[in-house]
Amino acid sequence: MTISKCHIQSADCILLKFVDNSFTLCYNVVVTTDTTIFCMFSLLTGGLLIEFHFGGLVVKILLIEDNRAISKGLVYTLEQNGFEVALCENAESTLNSLGGDFDLFIVDVSLPDGNGFELCDEIKRVCETPVIFLTALDDEDSIVKGFDLGAEDYITKPFSSRELLARIKRITKKLDKTMTMNFGDISIDFDKKQVCKNGNPVVLTALEYRLFAMLAKNSGKVLTREQILERIWDLSGNYVEDNTLTVYIKRLRKKLDTNMIKTVKGLGYRLEV
Numbered sequence: 001m002t003i004s005k006c007h008i009q010s011a012d013c014i015l016l017k018f019v020d021n022s023f024t025l026c027y028n029v030v031v032t033t034d035t036t037i038f039c040m041f042s043l044l045t046g047g048l049l050i051e052f053h054f055g056g057l058v059v060k061i062l063l064i065e066d067n068r069a070i071s072k073g074l075v076y077t078l079e080q081n082g083f084e085v086a087l088c089e090n091a092e093s094t095l096n097s098l099g100g101d102f103d104l105f106i107v108d109v110s111l112p113d114g115n116g117f118e119l120c121d122e123i124k125r126v127c128e129t130p131v132i133f134l135t136a137l138d139d140e141d142s143i144v145k146g147f148d149l150g151a152e153d154y155i156t157k158p159f160s161s162r163e164l165l166a167r168i169k170r171i172t173k174k175l176d177k178t179m180t181m182n183f184g185d186i187s188i189d190f191d192k193k194q195v196c197k198n199g200n201p202v203v204l205t206a207l208e209y210r211l212f213a214m215l216a217k218n219s220g221k222v223l224t225r226e227q228i229l230e231r232i233w234d235l236s237g238n239y240v241e242d243n244t245l246t247v248y249i250k251r252l253r254k255k256l257d258t259n260m261i262k263t264v265k266g267l268g269y270r271l272e273v
Contacts, residue, residue, distance in 0.1 A: 105123060127231075211252060
C-alpha cells in the first residue's frame with residue numbers, strides 16, 4: 001500500500017499516481033481551494049478502494065507506550081493512514097510534551113514511571129484533548145475508571161489495527177467540527193492558527209496565540225497560573241515567568257479589545273463564554 005500527502009494551492013491540477021507492484025493508477029484532480037490532500041489506496045477483495053480526503057487537517061497524535069514492539073507497529077500503522085505521530089515511552093516525557101498542540105492522546109495504562117490513569121488526570125487538568133486508553137487491563141473496574149477520568153475510548157489488548165483506526169476516525173470526525181470556535185465577535189481558527197475580531201485577523205505573537213488557544217479550548221473553565229506556565233514558552237524555548245504571564249494577558253485583552261478573559265483572584269484565568 002502506498003500513501004502520499006501533499007499541500008496543493010488553489011487552481012492547481014495535479015496528477016496522483018499510485019504504484020503497487022503490478023499496476024499503476026493515475027488520477028487528475030483540479031483543486032479550487034488551498035488544502036491538504038491525503039491519497040490512500042489498498043487492495044480489497046475483488047478490487048481497488050480509493051479514498052480522497054480534501055480539506056483535511058493533519059491529525060497529530062501523541063502515543064504513550066513503553067513497549068517498543070507495540071509502539072513501532074502502531075507508529076507505522078498510524079503514519080501510513082495519514083496521521084502525524086510522536087512517541088513518548090514514559091509519563092515524565094509525556095508531561096514535558098503537552099505543549100505540542102496534539103489532537104489526540106493514545107495512552108497505555110502501565111508505564112515505567114507511573115500509570116496512564118494518573119497521566120490522563122494530568123492531561124485533563126490542562127486541556128480537553130481526547131484520550132484513548134490502549135491497555136491489557138480488561139477488568140471492569142479499570143474500564144470504568146478510564147471513562148470516569150474522561151477518556152473518549154478504552155481499547156484492550158490484543159486489538160486489531162482496523163478497530164483502532166475505526167475508533168480514532170470516530171473521534172477525529174468531531175475535531176473537524178471544532179476547528180473554529182466563536183466567542184461573540186472573536187473567532188479562532190485552529191487549522192490556520194489565526195484569531196479574528198469582527199472577521200478581521202488580529203496580529204498575535206506565537207506565544208499570544210498559544211495562550212489564547214489554550215484559554216479557548218478550555219473556555220468556561222479556570223486555568224491556574226501554574227497550569228498555564230507549565231504549557232507555554234517563548235521563542236527561545238524557555239518557559240514564561242509568572243510576571244511575564246500577567247503582561248501577556250494584558251496584551252491579549254488590549255489586542256482583542258475584550259473583557260472576556262477574566263482574572264479569577266488567587267487562582268488564574270478563565271475565558272468567559
